Amino acid sequence: MKATRAISGAVAAMALLLMPACSVSVNAGGSMDKAKVEQKLSEVFEEKTGSRPDEIECPDDLKGEVDATMKCTMTKDGNDYDASLKVTKVDGSDINFDYNIVPRDDGGDAASSTTLAENILETEVADVLEKQVGQRPDDVDCPGDLPAKVGETMRCTLTAGADRLGLTVTVTEVVGTSVNFDVDVDES
Structure with missing residues (x-):
């Protein structure tokens, strides 16, 4: 059996798995507003780790266009994470996107786990x-x-x-x- 999974370093009392090629589908119209994106990311973070992040910040609404990208930041228990999103499909008002969530090191870059x-x-x-x-x-x-x-x-x-x-x-x-x-x- 083959599997593709992501790696994670030790992250102060919380091991968070990078969530590669995971998808979310949302009925959002021409774009998904910033608050809804942040809510969806909070839900998937909780699903994978058992608790919601303390803070999420996305720069803007997510455009309802295939290949549109956005990068958000998250914080949980003093640890920072980057969340990268990419729209994979738009069907009417439904927007599907993949997301990756990775821990950040002290320099602000994704950690080499x-x-x-x-x-x-x-x-x-x-x-x-x-x-x-x-x-x-x-x-x-x-x-x-x-x-x-x-x-x-x-x-x-x-x-x-x-x-x-x-x-x-x-x-x-x-x-x-x-x-x-x-x-x-x-x-x-």
Whole structure:
């Protein structure tokens, strides 16, 4: 099984996964007003991390034109994040856009992260398995953060009902802040 997921560094008591190629669809008319964009970003941030950001600032409305882009900033518990948006489809008054959210370093640039946080790794592996077999495992347990280096592997445990199986996550490619990995479940 192949998966593309993003990497995240240790971010002061909160590991936030870069959210690559994630999409949102909103009925907004010719453009999506700034407040609605900020609301949607707050919702997806909460969905991925369990809490809303303390502050979000977008520069303007998001144009309802394919390939229109915008960059917003977010803050949570004193940590700063960049949110990049790109409109992928406009159908009447519906606007679809992809977003990426990455932590910023002290210099104000996106951090060059080096690990996939344990809790995010476990969730992403469960998501991949659910898509592949049509049923979500009861639990995925990994022993720590996965280094984002090609060839790195990690053994994790999958629990589904009374069954416990081992699985191996292998990093196959790292491009910028995205990491591709394979998930191989043991036969028995």
